Amino acid sequence: MNDGLDRLLADLRGEYPETGVTLGEPMSRHTTFKIGGPVRALLEPKSIGAFVWCVRELEGRELPYFILGNGSNLLISDGGHKEVALSTARLDTVRVSGDSLICGAGVVLSRLANAALGEGLTGLEFAHGIPGTLGGGITMNAGAYGGELGDVVESVTFVERDGQVRVVPKSECAFAYRSSRFQKGGAILSATLRLRPGDPKAIKAKMEELMEARREKQPLNYPSAGSTFKRPEGDYASRLIDQCGLKGLQVGGAQVSEKHAGFIVNLGNATFSDVYALMAMVVTKVYKETGVRLEPEVKIIV
Numbered sequence: 001m002n003d004g005l006d007r008l009l010a011d012l013r014g015e016y017p018e019t020g021v022t023l024g025e026p027m028s029r030h031t032t033f034k035i036g037g038p039v040r041a042l043l044e045p046k047s048i049g050a051f052v053w054c055v056r057e058l059e060g061r062e063l064p065y066f067i068l069g070n071g072s073n074l075l076i077s078d079g080g081h082k083e084v085a086l087s088t089a090r091l092d093t094v095r096v097s098g099d100s101l102i103c104g105a106g107v108v109l110s111r112l113a114n115a116a117l118g119e120g121l122t123g124l125e126f127a128h129g130i131p132g133t134l135g136g137g138i139t140m141n142a143g144a145y146g147g148e149l150g151d152v153v154e155s156v157t158f159v160e161r162d163g164q165v166r167v168v169p170k171s172e173c174a175f176a177y178r179s180s181r182f183q184k185g186g187a188i189l190s191a192t193l194r195l196r197p198g199d200p201k202a203i204k205a206k207m208e209e210l211m212e213a214r215r216e217k218q219p220l221n222y223p224s225a226g227s228t229f230k231r232p233e234g235d236y237a238s239r240l241i242d243q244c245g246l247k248g249l250q251v252g253g254a255q256v257s258e259k260h261a262g263f264i265v266n267l268g269n270a271t272f273s274d275v276y277a278l279m280a281m282v283v284t285k286v287y288k289e290t291g292v293r294l295e296p297e298v299k300i301i302v
């Protein structure tokens with residue numbers, strides 16, 4: 001059947017033949033939860049030009065799609081998807097200019113933190129252990145240990161839904177706790193991060209200290225999407241979940257981590273429905289016992 005996606009793929013082959021195209025790719029291979037059914041196509045453009053072309057054409061032809069970073073904050077349902085996953089994996093350039101890093105959306109945060117260390121620049125130590133990309137990190141305003149991406153962003157280049165490429169300063173990114181304007185739309189292409197000169201030894205020591213703290217507190221030996229729920233005002237989701245006696249609660253292969261109640265982990269064969277049902281049980285019990293309604297931090301694609 002020659003439908004809209006087939007035509008788009010034929011045109012893509014003509015315009016940008018080097019673009020990676022995988023039909024029916026299971027998203028379980030691209031999420032840190034190791035959960036997610038096949039998308040119609042996974043597209044991996046190798047240049048900004050090709051990426052912008054894909055966004056414009058997907059939007060123009062009204063084909064459903066989502067942007068895939070490192071899949072470390074995604075819970076994707078198991079069935080077949082009508083959607084296209086547009087990956088930023090190949091937008092992975094890093095350029096240094098004075099105290100700034102100018103980076104593609106697909107650069108993973110650990111690489112960025114190491115690049116900053118290599119240049120003797122401080123400000124990105126907190127991001128070293130967050131397993132996401134720059135684009136996903138900005139979209140989520142990812143943060144840890146007192147820092148967040150919004151603190152270091154100077155400007156962001158992105159494609160609007162109407163296909164326009166725009167550059168916006170930090171003040172127009174609407175950064176808030178685990179939130180930014182990009183959650184309402186717009187595909188991030190690259191960003192400029194403004195850092196400060198620092199002592200490489202101190203930067204390295206901080207990165208190692210924070211990584212050690214993660215290893216100690218987080219269930220890194222199981223697949224997960226990090227913190228399942230956002231921090232409620234004035235409290236911690238993990239504290240409330242623990243207080244309600246939910247550590248270790250299990251549905252199928254999904255479990256509220258015994259090590260860190262804020263994480264739901266995949267014990268090996270968890271399905272989307274297992275995780276979803278467990279999340280619902282946690283929300284209900286915490287609300288009943290504490291009056292606090294937890295909100296998911298993970299982005300759910302059904």
Ligand SMILES: Cc1cc2nc3c(=O)[nH]c(=O)nc-3n(C[C@H](O)[C@H](O)[C@H](O)COP(=O)(O)OP(=O)(O)OC[C@H]3O[C@@H](n4cnc5c(N)ncnc54)[C@H](O)[C@@H]3O)c2cc1C
Pocket residue numbers: 032066067068069070071072073074088105129130131132133134135136137138139140141142143144182186187188189218220224225226227299
């Ligand atoms: C073990 C573990 C620890 C974690 N620790 C932390 C932590 O300390 N702090 C924290 O904040 N998070 C943490 N996370 C969650 C996750 O790593 C972050 O939210 C991260 O920023 C997601 O980036 P990503 O590239 O994986 O995005 P994805 O999961 O691929 O996508 C997340 C959302 O961003 C969108 N998106 C991705 N790229 C773009 C783009 N270029 N343009 C527009 N939209 C885009 C996606 O469509 C999706 O809606 C952790 C996760 C794990 C598994």
